[in-house]
Amino acid sequence: xxxxxxxxxxxxxxxxxxxxxxxxxxxxxxxxxxxxxxxxxxxxxxxxxxxxxxxxxxxxxxxxxxxxxxxxxxxxxxxxxxxxxxxxxxxxxxxxxxxxxxxxxxxxxxxxxxxxxxxxxxxxxxxxxxxxxxxxxxxxxxxxxxxxxxxxxxxxxxxxxxxxxxxxxxxxxxxxxxxxxxxxxxxxxxxxxxxxxxxxxxxxxxxxxxxxxxxxxxxxxxxxxxxxxxxxxxxxxxxxxxxxxxxxxxxxxxxxxxxxxxxxxxxxxxxxxxxxxxxxxxxxxxxxxxxx
Amino acid sequence: xxxxxxxxxxxxxxxxxxxxxxxxxxxxxxxxxxxxxxxxxxxxxxxxxxxxxxxxxxxxxxxxxxxxxxxxxxxxxxxxxxxxxxxxxxxxxxxxxxxxxxxxxxxxxxxxxxxxxxxxxxxxxxxxxxxxxxxxxxxxxxxxxxxxxxxxxxxxxxxxxxxxxxxxxxxxxxxxxxxxxxxxxxxxxxxxxxxxxxxxxxxxxxxxxxxxxxxxxxxxxxxxxxxxxxxxxxxxxxxxxxxxxxxxxxxxxxxxxxxxxxxxxxxxxxxxxxxxxxxxxxxxxxxxxxxxxxxxxxxxxxxxxxxxxxxxxxxxxxxxxxxxxxxxxxxxxxxxxxxxxxxxx
Amino acid sequence: xxxxxxxxxxxxxxxxxxxxxxxxxxxxxxxxxxxxxxxxxxxxxxxxxxxxxxxxxxxxxxxxxxxxxxxxxxxxxxxxxxxxxxxxxxxxxxxxxxxxxxxxxxxxxxxxxxxxxxxxxxxxxxxxxxxxxxxxxxxxxxxxxxxxxxxxxxxxxxxxxxxxxxxxxxxxxxxxxxxxxxxxxxxxxxxxxxxxxxxxxxxxxxxxxxxxxxxxxxxxxxxxxxxxxxxxxxxxxxxxxxxxxxxxxxxxxxxxxxxxxxxxxxxxxxxxxxxxxxxxxxxxxxxxxxxxxxxxxxxxxxxxxxxxxxxxxxxxxxxxx
Numbered sequence: 001x002x003x004x005x006x007x008x009x010x011x012x013x014x015x016x017x018x019x020x021x022x023x024x025x026x027x028x029x030x031x032x033x034x035x036x037x038x039x040x041x042x043x044x045x046x047x048x049x050x051x052x053x054x055x056x057x058x059x060x061x062x063x064x065x066x067x068x069x070x071x072x073x074x075x076x077x078x079x080x081x082x083x084x085x086x087x088x089x090x091x092x093x094x095x096x097x098x099x100x101x102x103x104x105x106x107x108x109x110x111x112x113x114x115x116x117x118x119x120x121x122x123x124x125x126x127x128x129x130x131x132x133x134x135x136x137x138x139x140x141x142x143x144x145x146x147x148x149x150x151x152x153x154x155x156x157x158x159x160x161x162x163x164x165x166x167x168x169x170x171x172x173x174x175x176x177x178x179x180x181x182x183x184x185x186x187x188x189x190x191x192x193x194x195x196x197x198x199x200x201x202x203x204x205x206x207x208x209x210x211x212x213x214x215x216x217x218x219x220x221x222x223x224x225x226x227x228x229x230x231x232x233x234x235x236x237x238x239x240x241x242x243x244x245x246x247x248x249x250x251x252x253x254x255x256x257x258x259x260x261x262x263x264x265x266x267x268x269x270x271x272x273x274x275x276x277x278x279x280x281x282x283x284x285x286x287x288x289x290x291x292x
Numbered sequence: 293x294x295x296x297x298x299x300x301x302x303x304x305x306x307x308x309x310x311x312x313x314x315x316x317x318x319x320x321x322x323x324x325x326x327x328x329x330x331x332x333x334x335x336x337x338x339x340x341x342x343x344x345x346x347x348x349x350x351x352x353x354x355x356x357x358x359x360x361x362x363x364x365x366x367x368x369x370x371x372x373x374x375x376x377x378x379x380x381x382x383x384x385x386x387x388x389x390x391x392x393x394x395x396x397x398x399x400x401x402x403x404x405x406x407x408x409x410x411x412x413x414x415x416x417x418x419x420x421x422x423x424x425x426x427x428x429x430x431x432x433x434x435x436x437x438x439x440x441x442x443x444x445x446x447x448x449x450x451x452x453x454x455x456x457x458x459x460x461x462x463x464x465x466x467x468x469x470x471x472x473x474x475x476x477x478x479x480x481x482x483x484x485x486x487x488x489x490x491x492x493x494x495x496x497x498x499x500x501x502x503x504x505x506x507x508x509x510x511x512x513x514x515x516x517x518x519x520x521x522x523x524x525x526x527x528x529x530x531x532x533x534x535x536x537x538x539x540x541x542x543x544x545x546x547x548x549x550x551x552x553x554x555x556x557x558x559x560x561x562x563x564x565x566x567x568x569x570x571x572x573x574x575x576x577x578x579x580x581x582x583x584x585x586x587x588x589x590x591x592x593x594x595x596x597x598x599x600x601x602x603x604x605x606x607x608x609x610x611x612x613x614x615x616x617x618x619x620x621x622x623x624x625x626x627x628x629x630x631x632x633x634x635x636x637x
Numbered sequence: 638x639x640x641x642x643x644x645x646x647x648x649x650x651x652x653x654x655x656x657x658x659x660x661x662x663x664x665x666x667x668x669x670x671x672x673x674x675x676x677x678x679x680x681x682x683x684x685x686x687x688x689x690x691x692x693x694x695x696x697x698x699x700x701x702x703x704x705x706x707x708x709x710x711x712x713x714x715x716x717x718x719x720x721x722x723x724x725x726x727x728x729x730x731x732x733x734x735x736x737x738x739x740x741x742x743x744x745x746x747x748x749x750x751x752x753x754x755x756x757x758x759x760x761x762x763x764x765x766x767x768x769x770x771x772x773x774x775x776x777x778x779x780x781x782x783x784x785x786x787x788x789x790x791x792x793x794x795x796x797x798x799x800x801x802x803x804x805x806x807x808x809x810x811x812x813x814x815x816x817x818x819x820x821x822x823x824x825x826x827x828x829x830x831x832x833x834x835x836x837x838x839x840x841x842x843x844x845x846x847x848x849x850x851x852x853x854x855x856x857x858x859x860x861x862x863x864x865x866x867x868x869x870x871x872x873x874x875x876x877x878x879x880x881x882x883x884x885x886x887x888x889x890x891x892x893x894x895x896x897x898x899x900x901x902x903x904x905x906x907x908x909x910x911x912x913x914x915x916x917x918x919x920x921x922x923x924x925x926x927x928x929x930x931x932x933x934x935x936x937x938x939x940x941x942x943x944x945x946x947x948x949x950x951x952x953x954x955x956x957x958x
Contacts, residue, residue: 016852023854027750030741031759034828037821038766041777048780064341065504065527099676102669116673119680125943126683127882129909130932133916134683137690140374146589149329149374161679168676193662222770225884225909229917232331234357235341236348243327244357249772256776256889257500259507259528264780271773282768364918371920388920456808461893463710463918490710490915498808498904499893501914512783513808 042275049272052265057273062235062251065260072262074270076237077246080152081274083238084231084247085221087156088163093213096167097202103168104175105197117169124165131161132226140230145242152238152245155231159220166219170212174205207288214285218278224249248274325352326596331359332366332379333465334502335521336402336580339615340379343608347600354596360502364463364489370396370583376597381465381580382489395586397635399628401604403554403618405545406469406576409510409530410517412436412451418533419444419542425535426478428517429457430485431495436515451515458509458518461499463489469578470519476568477575487568519576522550523616537575549574550618579620586635594636601636605629684936691933694926702930708895710915715927717934722897723812723905724935727887728880730816730901731823736873738820739827743869744857746828747835760832767825775889778818783809783890786817790902801899810892813901818886823876830875834868835861867949874946878939884909908935 011017057073099116107113135158140150178201186196202209224247232244233254248270255267330340337360344356361369363380370378371391381404389396408425410418420428421444427433433440437450460467468489475482485491498513500506503524510518510530517533522545525532534542543549552573569575584601588594605625612619620628694702698715705716745751746760790807797803807813838861846856862869892904893914908931919925 012852016855020852020854023857024750027741027745030738031745034738034742034763034766034824035759037824038762040781041766041769041774044777044781045773064345065338095672095676098669098672102673106666106669107673112670112673116676119677121947122940122943123680125878125882125939127884127909127935127939129882129884129912130687130936131683133912133929133932134686136916137686138682141372150331161683164676164679192665194665197665218768222772224770224772225913228913232359232361234359235344236355236357239325239355240327244329244331244359249770252772252776253885253889256772256779257502257505257508259504259511259524259530263504267776271776274770275773278768278770279765361917364920366918368918368920454806461914463915486711488711492709492711493895496894496896496898496903498810499914509810516808 045268045271045275048265049268049270052269053272057266057269061237062266063262065258065263068262072266074246074248074251074266074273076234077248077251077270078273079238080231080234080246081221081248081277083241084152084156084159084227084245085217087152087241088159088220089213089217091156091160092163092167092216096164097171097209099164099168100171100175101197101202103172105193105201117172120165120168123161124169127225128158128162128223129225129228131158132228132230134158135161135226135230147242149242150230150232150244152231152241152243155227155245155247156241158226158230159223162223162226163216163220166216167213170215171205171209174208174212175201177208178205211285211289214281214288218281218285221278221281222249222274224253228253248277325355326592328354328356328376328593328596328600330357330366330377330379330582331361331369331375332583333363333381333580334360334504335363335381335404335464335466335578336379336617337503338523338527339402339612339617342611342615343604346608346611347603350603351599354599356600360504362460362462362489362502363465363468366583370585376585376588376593377600378583379580380583381578382468383579383581384583392585394588395635396583397586397628397631399582399584399601399605399632400579400620400624401582401608402612402620403550403577403579404616405522405550405574406466406473406519406578407522407525407545408517408519408533408535409507409525410533411510411512411514411531413514415448415450416531418448418531420533420535422477422536422540425533426474426481428455429459429474429493429495430478430481432480453515456513456516457493457495457497458506458513458516459493459497459499460490460506461501464502465489465578465580466503466519466521467491470576472568472578473576526616535575537573538569538571543574545574545616547613547616547618550577553577554579554618554621584632584636587637591637598632598636601632602629687929687932687936691926691929693922694930695933697923698927698930702927703934706895706897708911708927710921710924713921713923715923715930717908717927717931719895719897720906720908720911720931721934723891724881724907724909724938726901727812727815727819727891727905727907728877730813731819731880732873732877734817734820735824735827735876739824739872739876740831740862740869742824742828743831743835744861747832748853748857748861750853760829763828764825766821767829771822771883771886772889774818774822775886778814778886778890782818783814786814790814794902802901805898805900805903807902808892808904810890810904811902812891812898812905815887815891815905815907816901818890819880819883822883822886823879826879827869827872827876830872831865831869834865834872838864867952871946871950874942874949878942878946881942882909882935882939884913888913908932 056071059075060071060073061076062074063070063072103113103116135154139154139157182200183196186200227247227250231247233250234244234246238245252267252270255263258264340358347356363382366378366380367384367388369375383398408420424440434455436455437452442450471487471491475487484494498509500509503520506518507520507524507528507530510516532544534544536542553570554577556570556572557567584597609619702717704718706718707714707716742763746756787809793803794806842860843856846860887907888910891910893906893910894904895906896903912928916928919928
């Protein structure tokens, strides 16, 4: 065996081998820890929550604390969450999409557009509890439609403020992906800018816009802090959007600190339902873009 | 591309339909029942939830909603005018009542006891004397095996571990009743902490939200001591410490003990009392109030509020005992009811 | 890349405006511009509403608010230090855990240490954490994490009680628990952005380094990580921003004690937590003002952190793209 051969087959020095193994081990450990946290959360929620998942939780109201043996559930909280997220989407999606159209079709690189983008990224970073404080000041304390007080509208307003930047930024990305040729082609056929924007650009970006909107919906469905002192909570069915309104997230928060086992059980079960809603929306958004 | 766009459009339509179905009860039920919204003390929350359920059976056209956010919150939201009635177990002060331009009537609804609860595995029937209790919550006694505690509890094996106090994170009438008592019996406590719905604690306590939050924290934390409204302690099987009254008897709360304490109290014209150390009965006793406006914009709402108060002060009082609350003495209840009937508009 | 840039230049100069309907196009453009300005106005509206309500407290306490730890509702004396301290320390603990783990997860999901069919679901799973509502994470924290960490905290106290960091006996809820919860919540942010940064690193450079004899890990440590540093820094700062403003999960596990303690095993309080607890009942103008002042500080803090992150990513980030 020549010296040259020996050098070619010489194994790595021990130190370098150990370094590789060591780093592999640390990387594996880190990843395992991250997964462990996730799996533990999911596992516990399903382990604790699923046994309580009966039909009656969807159709009943929360029973008074300490009363066992009566049907107890959170049908009203599901109603409230869906209602407030729907109103929030109704407020922020049109507004957000129009702002995004401005950014991608009109403003582009202008100073105004840059500022709008900057403001939107700041808005997306505002802590959600601060948004709740803001909504309390401008909606709860104001008299709207002859009503002053906690309401679904106030909660939805807070959620809309949180949704807006997500909708704007994701819609702009989606619009930017529409090839310029389509706009030119539309204009060449005599369309005005409104027709081009709505019939061509928006239409072809619709799937990715929907993805962004769905992600924003998934994000705000689980928000609690902005609802604490805007929508408050309620033990009864929703009869009016100008009234204190229950939500799944606030219910989980209220009952998580409860000493009553049946309320804690309800909090776990509500978590299964809320998590299911959020993950389903997330999944849906992924499916839509995958199709493209 | 076009295919997926149409798929999306269909999906949007489908979800809109789903949402409409989910929300249809709202759309059909709008303005059918008169809402009466309240918020405030957690102390009587268990009782009010029961009232509401019973009241709804008799008055399906009125929906009462009460959210337990703490007495401080009840007073604040009443002054802000964002609720129809508030709940508090610290009677509103004159200054606070002056801030309500619509006028306010205090309606006493129930009496209850605040009890110290603790979590010491293996230790039952703990007794805390008039000297010990304030000093624990003022931070002068810091270990469970302190000779002052041991003295009252002969034969009890007290651990050599620190005492962790648990108090309220929110402004609380329960805290008011508790600190009002401790300040009445201990100048040291009065100087260090004082009376209030949210006093400045000197023991670095853990803080829980509402009576349930304190009960849950004590339940989970060995070595802790807190204070809750009696029914929260009883329903959750928390260990209750006996306390000493003015006659130096060691008592735990019961309806008779609480009633005895309340019977020595005189209700003034505005129904406010601040008795910190009654001469007889269970010493840490307080009343809880519902605050209603004198003026409502909507006459229907004023009627609904009157019906609600009437229920609470008559039939509702029968429920009190089942949740270990005392009744409001009949003549006081009558007086309050008359004032509400004649002055609320 | 280049051609689309050229096209957008064309578009800018000639635009799609013209013909009989020019007025329609113009008014549409104006309409959109007004909408966009309204979006800007929203932020200013929010800022001014909060500032207006904070004003009594700003006027009364001024800058001393930041350094006072007095928070006495009865005496109307307010200071932010306790909450500022809790916010910063719990976030710092979160970074301590989340940064190394997040970077390793990013390496595992972007480098070819594992086959692709493992890597991409792995990345998906870690990002899944971000979609779990924080109140649910908090519920898990109360009933799972606190009991799990309690013996560890007791052990830390028994073994290392002489270090101020572990000098107090724990009762369950603590700054450490809050930090761990926050770490879990910001991990996906750090991991996902770092992975994108690393994935955009040209594979020629990887191959070049490894063909010169570097092992994969030597390549990662000497080539990939230094080159991705600014992007990772941006990711970390964005994670910090999220940690500072997180309310629910922290409120549920930190114990809400108004306490500045060197010990991480003590309970504490944060700005979002005190807001959630006291805002609904604050009565006095000065109390509301102090809470609003706190919101303003939190607002400013997260703003500064996020602008910094944007700045870093913009100036230094993605250089190798």
